[in-house]
Amino acid sequence: MANIIEIQGLTKKYGDLVALDDLTLDIEEGAVFGFIGPNGAGKTTTMRILTTLLRPTGGQAWVAGHSITADPRGVRRVIGYMPDFFGVYEDMKVWEYLDFFAACYDIAAATRVGMIDDLLALVDLGHKREAFVESLSRGMKQRLCLARTLAHDPQVLILDEPASGLDPRARIEMRELLRELKLMGKTIFFSSHILSEVADICTSIGIIEAGRLVAAGDINEMKKLLRAHRLIQVRVMGDPAPLQEFLMRHPAVQGTLSGAEADLPPGTLRFDFSGSDEGLSQLLRDLIQSGIPVLAFNEEAGDLEDVFLRVTQGIIS
């Protein structure tokens, strides 16, 4: 599939501060791309540059073939953006809010009537059509804001922390909504701190730290990457010191944590193993042959949280 977002060496500097450092990234059409990183990593800066709200210091990006610097109005027509601090006009009714923004996108008045009903049905706010925006809950406002981003039927949705500040129910509703948009063929580029949600719905991810993209790719590939750095737990009978000594000599073991350090049961060690299934099996054989009384030997299931933690600690790159 063709890339709908192409980012080449994007850099943003504020004086001496480098907010974004030579970011290069491609996102395929129809992908749901989860952009994750600690606070201040450069996620919002990237999104604001892609939405043409901020001018990059260097580099270039294209959205659906439109250059963000040479053709910002072209970019604005193909994207829908929901900022993290989403604003709404509280003095308007729900339908008026959508009507106003649809008018800003030059959608004819006759078309707008049906379109507003469709959008409200999509975000499940049809029953609030005549309500004032100020009377909506935060979750409803967030959904209304999402409906607003869809008013001009954009190809790409850029959503900055779409689920932040929402209660669990509203969060689930938002996730379902994003799934529905994915089925509608929209390309979704969104940032989130809730990694389980990113893992649930996205097809690819990018991890950014201190303005640099430290990992990016298909979500399954990222998990495979994690498999090359698997976390193993071993529980032995009695003192784990001989086990620790043995593991520290093993070339595929990169670091051990005792039970107390890693909040594990007594006699348990956790270590980072970089090797294949065969290598792991051989390690267990070696442990038993060297007379270490192994009670349990298991691998921790890796999730996106692990990928994130390891990448941002510089373990995976």
Place this chain on the structure above:
Amino acid sequence: MNGPSWWHWWRSLPQNPVYLREKGSWGKPNPFYDKLSRFSPFVIMGAIIFGLCAGASNPMLYSGNEELIIFWCLLCLPGALLSMLTIFGSLMVPALTAPSISMEIDRGTWDILRMTPQSTPSILLAKLFGALARLRIWPALFALSLLQGVMLACVLSVFGGETAVWGAPVGIATMLRPWLEVLFAAFTGLYISTWARSGTTALAGSYSGVIAFKIFNSSSLWLGVLGLLGLDETALLLGGTAGPTAVYALATAALWVGLVHRGRKLSYS
């Protein structure tokens, strides 16, 4: 926007959603103006008092020419009405323009608005004209300024003696001044609005600027200063009428340039 597209923009202004929103077609965009409108009887009373005072100062312009003073009774009525209307407009218009951008920034809708295909200069102008359209003084302002300007020009040209030659310029300056004063107040509000982060701050800044300018660029002050310098009748007449008008024109033009500059800056902020 280049030349022809400006013309196209102007012609499509009545359909411009930002303009219509500012006029009140979608919701109530400006709580400050609504609040001020509730106190508009007091604003009107203030405008009447200050307008009468300003109107009464007219004879100072004709000092030394008794024939002209006779016409004071004729000129003072539209003059006072025009002053009242100008003061009312100058006091109401910052409440319309000052919150227009600052409130968008404050409630986080500015970025969303900028994301639409409407360009930033277009948004600024649509907001300016939308705000001005809510002020329903324009037909009266047009009629009174025209009447006052033409009457003054005619009276000066016929009975002005040595100053008769300056009748037309003085008439034009008198005609333009109320418009420039109200536009200056509107531009000040909008310009400060692009810097302020809250509607209240923008309002405070705008009113300070407008009132200070009104005090320090009044005809009376000009006449006083020119009188102290010992200048002749003609200089007093020109200074008292064209001086404040020219200063308002320059200040309004400077604000326009500033707004264009801010519009470009705000396109990427």
